[in-house]
Amino acid sequence: MGELDADGDSSPASKHYDVIVVGARCAGAPLAMLLARAGHSVLLLDRARFPSDTMSTHWILRPGIELLSKWGLLPDLMATGCPPIRRISLCFGSTTFSGEPTTPRGTATTFAPRRTVLDALLTRAARTAGAELREGFAVRDVLREDGRVRGVVGQSRDGRAVVVRSRLVIGADGRNSTVARAVRAPLVEDRGALAAISYDYWSDVPVQGVQAHFHHRAAVSLWPTHDERTVVSLSFPRPDFAAHRGEAERYYLRALRGVPEVAERIGTGSREGRFHTAASLRNFTRRSHGPGWALAGDAAHHKDPITAWGISEAFTDAQALAAAVHAGLTGLTPMERALARYEDRRNAARAALLDFTCEQACPASFGGAVARLVPAIGTTQDVADELAGVIAGSTRVEDFLHPANIVRIMDRGTAVRR
Numbered sequence: 515m516g517e518l519d520a521d522g523d524s525s526p527a528s529k530h531y532d533v534i535v536v537g538a539r540c541a542g543a544p545l546a547m548l549l550a551r552a553g554h555s556v557l558l559l560d561r562a563r564f565p566s567d568t569m570s571t572h573w574i575l576r577p578g579i580e581l582l583s584k585w586g587l588l589p590d591l592m593a594t595g596c597p598p599i600r601r602i603s604l605c606f607g608s609t610t611f612s613g614e615p616t617t618p619r620g621t622a623t624t625f626a627p628r629r630t631v632l633d634a635l636l637t638r639a640a641r642t643a644g645a646e647l648r649e650g651f652a653v654r655d656v657l658r659e660d661g662r663v664r665g666v667v668g669q670s671r672d673g674r675a676v677v678v679r680s681r682l683v684i685g686a687d688g689r690n691s692t693v694a695r696a697v698r699a700p701l702v703e704d705r706g707a708l709a710a711i712s713y714d715y716w717s718d719v720p721v722q723g724v725q726a727h728f729h730h731r732a733a734v735s736l737w738p739t740h741d742e743r744t745v746v747s748l749s750f751p752r753p754d755f756a757a758h759r760g761e762a763e764r765y766y767l768r769a770l771r772g773v774p775e776v777a778e779r780i781g782t783g784s785r786e787g788r789f790h791t792a793a794s795l796r797n798f799t800r801r802s803h804g805p806g807w808a809l810a811g812d813a814a815h816h817k818d819p820i821t822a823w824g825i826s827e828a829f830t831d832a833q834a835l836a837a838a839v840h841a842g843l844t845g846l847t848p849m850e851r852a853l854a855r856y857e858d859r860r861n862a863a864r865a866a867l868l869d870f871t872c873e874q875a876c877p878a879s880f881g882g883a884v885a886r887l888v889p890a891i892g893t894t895q896d897v898a899d900e901l902a903g904v905i906a907g908s909t910r911v912e913d914f915l916h917p918a919n920i921v922r923i924m925d926r927g928t929a930v931r932r
């Protein structure tokens with residue numbers, strides 16, 4: 515078995531990295547970038563090659579966009595011609611609530627870039643910062659010594675078995691994480707898989723911003739992505755998926771045609787023919803650190819894409835974990851304590867959003883608070899803007915759903931109706 519030196523060759527004088535990051539997409543690439551920018555030696559491994567696609571409907575919410583901006587990558591994304599999303603419309607039959615999320619500086623613009631574009635941009639930024647990227651490298655296990663993780667065991671592009679050593683291994687390798695399995699990271703929360711999602715890309719279906727239609731226990735969403743395509747997705751309860759197993763594509767088209775406004779829109783459009791469907795999307799949180807290892811992104815915490823938080827939360831993890839690891843590596847804070855704080859703060863910050871997402875995805879309450887509350891109470895324009903902020907991630911769910919805020923919204927509705 516060889517060891518990897520800085521050039522990826524087998525060499526006895528192998529390089530010992532500060533950090534190995536497994537997985538080079540939304541969590542791993544920015545994490546590697548931030549650690550490399552802070553002066554640490556980072557090896558970024560992925561079994562995929564870039565640019566490449568992965569299952570996603572692409573919408574990056576406001577906290578994710580703000581991090582791209584903070585990292586200096588937003589101009590690069592905008593230069594790719596990705597259409598901005600400003601307006602969010604929630605449609606319940608013939609009633610539509612349409613608003614623009616705002617920040618103190620103006621409209622909270624968001625984007626839904628194709629992953630072929632976004633992930634390539636992120637890996638490029640990691641390399642530019644000084645991280646070493648090895649594509650086509652599949653990690654099989656972690657290297658354990660003296661009760662600690664001290665590196666990874668994997669297979670390089672040319673098929674060689676390779677060991678690489680580091681002070682810390684970070685699994686940013688998605689919801690079926692190899693690193694999590696290797697370190698036996700336990701689940702600290704598991705709410706199971708609740709909803710299914712199907713989607714395709716459509717041409718000649720122009721859409722202004724995000725449109726979400728809640729219709730008979732299903733949500734059909736449309737938003738623009740690169741190349742003048744529109745992502746049209748269908749979220750629906752998982753039992754309905756089981757009932758229509760084997761005919762997911764037909765079910766998708768039938769559901770789209772069942773929403774009159776969507777049927778009209780797609781009537782003149784054509785599909786790219788990259789139909790995707792996913793139904794095993796568990797809502798879970800894993801223990802995210804231990805001796806010599808940590809987890810980030812979907813590997814650490816995963817929730818149903820119905821609220822489209824995965825990419826933004828992967829970015830948030832990258833930012834928070836990079837700070838924790840930097841503190842640990844420089845001796846500012848003992849590594850164990852820094853990683854524990856990262857995990858505790860993340861879980862606390864996501865509790866309300868996890869409830870909100872699971873309630874939306876749950877078969878018994880499909881659509882959640884938004885689908886039931888909003889048509890019942892009605893909204894004024896400023897409340898529609900606030901609601902748009904919740905959907906786009908610029909308003910916190912717990913603030914919007916706070917009882918005092920609900921009373922305020924209802925009072926407004928009453929005043930308007932008088």
Ligand SMILES: Cc1cc2nc3c(=O)[nH]c(=O)nc-3n(C[C@H](O)[C@H](O)[C@H](O)COP(=O)(O)OP(=O)(O)OC[C@H]3O[C@@H](n4cnc5c(N)ncnc54)[C@H](O)[C@@H]3O)c2cc1C
Nearest residue numbers: 537540541561571572573653687688692811812819824825
């Ligand atoms: C149908 C669907 C629609 C979605 N829509 C949205 C949306 O609109 N907005 C949103 O924010 N989120 C969405 N998500 C979620 C989002 O895609 C994920 O949350 C996000 O990609 C997580 O990023 P990550 O870097 O943690 O993991 P991933 O993107 O899964 O990347 C993990 C990487 O690790 C690599 N890897 C895995 N195992 C190994 C190994 N053993 N060795 C080496 N490399 C390995 C993989 O090749 C991959 O490149 C959606 C998800 C699905 C399934």
